[in-house]
Amino acid sequence: MPYEIPTIHVILLGATLFTIGMIGVLVRRNMLVILMGIELMLNGANVVFVGYARLLGDMGGHIWALSIMAVAACEIAIGLAVLVTLYRDRRTLDIDDWQLLKEKQVPKEPEFPG
Amino acid sequence: MTEINYLFLIPLLPLLGFLFNGLIGRNTSNKLVSLVGCLAPVASFAVALIGFQQLVGISTPSARILHQELYEWIGSGIFNIKFSLILDPLSVVMALIITGIGSLIHLYSTGYMHEDKSYARYFAYLNLFLFFMLVLVLADNLLLLFVGWEGVGLCSYLLIGFWFDDLDKAGAGRKAFIVNRIGDLGFFIGMALLFWLFKTLNFGEIRNAIAQNPAMIGAGTATAIGILLFIGAAGKSSQIPLYVWLPDAMAGPTPVSALIHAATMVTAGVYMVARMNCIYALSPVATGLVAFIGALTVFYAATISLAQNDIKKVLAYSTISQLGYMFVAVGVGAYAAGIFHLMTHAFFKALLFLGAGAVIHALAGEQDIRRMGGLREKLPVTYWTFFIGVMAIVGCPFLSGFFSKDEIIWYAYAGPHGHWLLWLLAVASAVLTMFYMMRLWFVAFTGEYRGSVDSGEPGANHLHPPSGWMKFALIILAAGSVLSGYVGIPHMWKSLAGVLGLQNLLGHNHFEKFLQPVFGTPLLSGRASMGAVPGAFVPTGLNNWSSMIITLNLLVVGLVMAWAIYFRRPEGDETFQKSLPGLWRLLQDKYRIDEVYGLIFVKPLIATGKFLDQRIDMGITAVTDFFGYCSYLFGRGFRSIQDGHMQTYIMAMTLGLIIFVLLMAII
Numbered sequence: 088m089p090y091e092i093p094t095i096h097v098i099l100l101g102a103t104l105f106t107i108g109m110i111g112v113l114v115r116r117n118m119l120v121i122l123m124g125i126e127l128m129l130n131g132a133n134v135v136f137v138g139y140a141r142l143l144g145d146m147g148g149h150i151w152a153l154s155i156m157a158v159a160a161c162e163i164a165i166g167l168a169v170l171v172t173l174y175r176d177r178r179t180l181d182i183d184d185w186q187l188l189k190e191k192q193v194p195k196e197p198e199f200p201g
Numbered sequence: 202m203t204e205i206n207y208l209f210l211i212p213l214l215p216l217l218g219f220l221f222n223g224l225i226g227r228n229t230s231n232k233l234v235s236l237v238g239c240l241a242p243v244a245s246f247a248v249a250l251i252g253f254q255q256l257v258g259i260s261t262p263s264a265r266i267l268h269q270e271l272y273e274w275i276g277s278g279i280f281n282i283k284f285s286l287i288l289d290p291l292s293v294v295m296a297l298i299i300t301g302i303g304s305l306i307h308l309y310s311t312g313y314m315h316e317d318k319s320y321a322r323y324f325a326y327l328n329l330f331l332f333f334m335l336v337l338v339l340a341d342n343l344l345l346l347f348v349g350w351e352g353v354g355l356c357s358y359l360l361i362g363f364w365f366d367d368l369d370k371a372g373a374g375r376k377a378f379i380v381n382r383i384g385d386l387g388f389f390i391g392m393a394l395l396f397w398l399f400k401t402l403n404f405g406e407i408r409n410a411i412a413q414n415p416a417m418i419g420a421g422t423a424t425a426i427g428i429l430l431f432i433g434a435a436g437k438s439s440q441i442p443l444y445v446w447l448p449d450a451m452a453g454p455t456p457v458s459a460l461i462h463a464a465t466m467v468t469a470g471v472y473m474v475a476r477m478n479c480i481y482a483l484s485p486v487a488t489g490l491v492a493f494i495g496a497l498t499v500f501y502a503a504t505i506s507l508a509q510n511d512i513k514k515v516l517a518y519s520t521i522s523q524l525g526y527m528f529v530a531v532g533v534g535a536y537a538a539g540i541f542h543l544m545t546h547a548f549f550k551a552l553l554f555l556g557a558g559a560v561i562h563a564l565a566g567e568q569d570i571r572r573m574g575g576l577r578e579k580l581p582v583t584y585w586t587f588f589i590g591v592m593a594i595v596g597c598p599f600l601s602g603f604f605s606k607d608e609i610i611w612y613a614y615a616g617p618h619g620h621w622l623l624w625l626l627a628v629a630s631a632v633l634t635m636f637y638m639m640r641l642w643f644v645a646f647t648g649e650y651r652g653s654v655d656s657g658e659p660g661a662n663h664l665h666p667p668s669g670w671m672k673f674a675l676i677i678l679a680a681g682s683v684l685s686g687y688v689g690i691p692h693m694w695k696s697l698a699g700v701l702g703l704q705n706l707l708g709h710n711h712f713e714k715f716l717q718p719v720f721g722t723p724l725l726s727g728r729a730s731m732g733a734v735p736g737a738f739v740p741t742g743l744n745n746w747s748s749m750i751i752t753l754n755l756l757v758v759g760l761v762m763a764w765a766i767y768f769r770r771p772e773g774d775e776t777f778q779k780s781l782p783g784l785w786r787l788l789q790d791k792y793r794i795d796e797v798y799g800l801i802f803v804k805p806l807i808a809t810g811k812f813l814d815q816r817i818d819m820g821i822t823a824v825t826d827f828f829g830y831c832s833y834l835f836g837r838g839f840r841s842i843q844d845g846h847m848q849t850y851i852m853a854m855t856l857g858l859i860i861f862v863l864l865m866a867i868i
């Protein structure tokens with residue numbers, strides 16, 4: 088009987104990957120690294136899907152993992168294209184430099200009536 | 202009743218003129234604007250004449266109604282109003298006056314307004330006015346009449362304030378509009394009452410309903426309806442107490458004063474009361490009120506006219522006074538006499554206003570009679586036509602005003618609802634009319650020229666002679682002022698007709714006979730021996746000949762007095778001023794009624810408005826502002842989390858997710 092990896096190990100691996108990715112997303116400034124963090128999170132989720140699929144003998148989990156990979160590929164293709172465009176525009180990928188949707192000026196406060 | 206298919210053309214043609222001049226007139230030449238603007242009423246007059254010819258072609262007088270139903274305007278349960286027009290003897294008389302005199306005034310306007318920058322707008326309004334006025338007189342139900350009624354009010358407002366960059370003139374237009382609204386409210390309530398009673402607003406149906414069962418409407422209800430409708434008529438025809446707008450309406454261009462504020466629109470009230478004669482016949486109180494207010498207005502306005510120095514103001518008060526005569530006539534039950542005076546008045550008052558307009562035009566806007574005089578050499582056509590107008594209005598024998606006014610004075614005493622007091626007021630006012638018109642004539646036209654405009658070389662400050670079309674309109678109207686009385690020579694002249702061998706001309710009163718289908722049995726104003734028609738009333742006491750002779754004698758007294766005071770003496774006012782200074786000032790200030798109204802109505806209204814604005818409305822606003830401020834504070838709380846750092850958002854999302862998962866785990 089070949090050595091069977093316990094499911095809990097697989098789950099822990101997935102959780103670890105997800106957490107590392109999330110911390111990367113939360114703390115890093117560079118958008119490229121944030122994008123990498125998102126990929127790690129997606130793959131952490133994939134690992135968990137596959138682990139449970141093996142445990143439960145359900146092919147659904149495998150299919151989900153494959154579709155997530157496809158979606159991740161699309162996402163990274165678009166994301167990288169956006170990053171290249173942003174970089175060309177301003178020569179920076181610092182996430183704090185890109186706040187175009189924030190309202191520029193705080194409007195004057197209305198006076199309290201009466 | 203005969204159905205015909207061309208009646209809609211009468212109001213439609215001026216409407217087309219309005220659309221053309223209003224929409225594209227500005228971008229075309231003045232020549233095209235005048236052509237379209239004048240052609241519309243002339244063509245409309247031609248169609249009215251065709252209608253008149255067809256109408257008199259019908260041999261039975263009671264069948265003389267031409268009718269055209271255009272479409273059903275309002276159809277809602279029992280409330281059915283059709284957009285349909287009728288041409289009966291009364292409305293054809295009105296339509297001919299409106300389109301005929303309207304055409305002349307349009308032609309006159311081409312000369313009078315030729316220098317105005319808003320030439321096309323002027324003609325557009327004038328055509329629109331004709332459209333609404335024709336809808337008013339051709340309508341076969343009260344609601345459609347009301348559409349025309351409001352429409353002419355609108356045009357009156359637009360034309361009084363035609364030179365709206367002068368704030369006083371714009372204010373005069375507003376005053377006319379607001380005072381008319383007060384009257385219209387009465388009219389509208391009266392109309393609602395009528396509908397409530399008869400379930401219809403069609404004139405013919407109301408008339409038939411009353412004819413079948415006169416008891417269906419009680420005297421009290423008839424009185425209420427009559428008085429309410431008369432309130433509307435008093436507003437439109439400027440009777441006491443709603444007359445105050447008409448003198449101010451003189452702010453408009455003079456041809457407008459002639460057309461709207463003398464010949465046509467202001468007579469709409471008389472027309473309406475005459476049209477609703479079946480209601481007034483049921484209520485002696487309402488007719489008495491109409492006659493009494495009319496008589497009071499005749500006298501009152503005539504006294505104010507004595508002391509005015511603005512040529513248009515004199516004519517305006519004179520118009521109010523003459524309208525009062527018409528109300529006396531319809532109030533005492535002599536409807537045909539009222540409409541007869543309406544027609545003759547339309548001729549001579551339009552003539553007087555256009556003559557005054559020609560003088561104002563010639564003297565570059567001068568309206569003060571003290572700075573006129575000596576116009577015989579300068580403006581001979583205006584001088585002589587104006588003289589004919591003056592003679593017609595004062596009741597000089599054998600001119601139109603003589604026949605119509607004398608008939609009214611007689612009926613004021615002897616009509617079905619006549620009274621000696623009405624007669625007395627009517628005669629006294631006729632004498633006053635003689636006096637103030639002769640004063641106007643002597644001061645403004647005769648004697649030495651006292652104006653500032655010199656008649657020498659051309660320039661900004663030279664005398665403008667009237668244009669060809671202006672002279673044309675004046676001459677035609679002068680002819681009308683002389684001749685229009687001969688269509689309705691009262692019956693009293695019959696006895697003279699035999700002596701003179703003029704049986705066909707004198708004493709037949711074709712006019713009254715023509716209107717008989719609308720007004721019922723003619724009132725035979727002859728002697729008892731001639732009152733051969735059963736049911737016709739037989740007056741006693743004062744004889745119609747003696748009434749006329751008394752009036753004429755008093756008129757001569759008025760003429761002699763005016764002659765003595767004003768002939769070759771433009772400063773004649775001083776005589777009056779010195780002997781009765783208080784009365785003179787009171788008359789010159791128009792009895793200070795405007796000030797009284799200002800104190801009683803306008804000031805409290807403005808004060809109420811200010812109170813509501815600054816106390817009530819501001820208080821309500823403060824409450825709603827408070828809630829507005831609360832939502833602002835609420836929003837401000839959420840502003841800090843929208844800081845633009847994407848990682849803050851992700852952090853919030855993550856924390857939320859964690860809390861959510863923890864909660865799931867606990868529960």
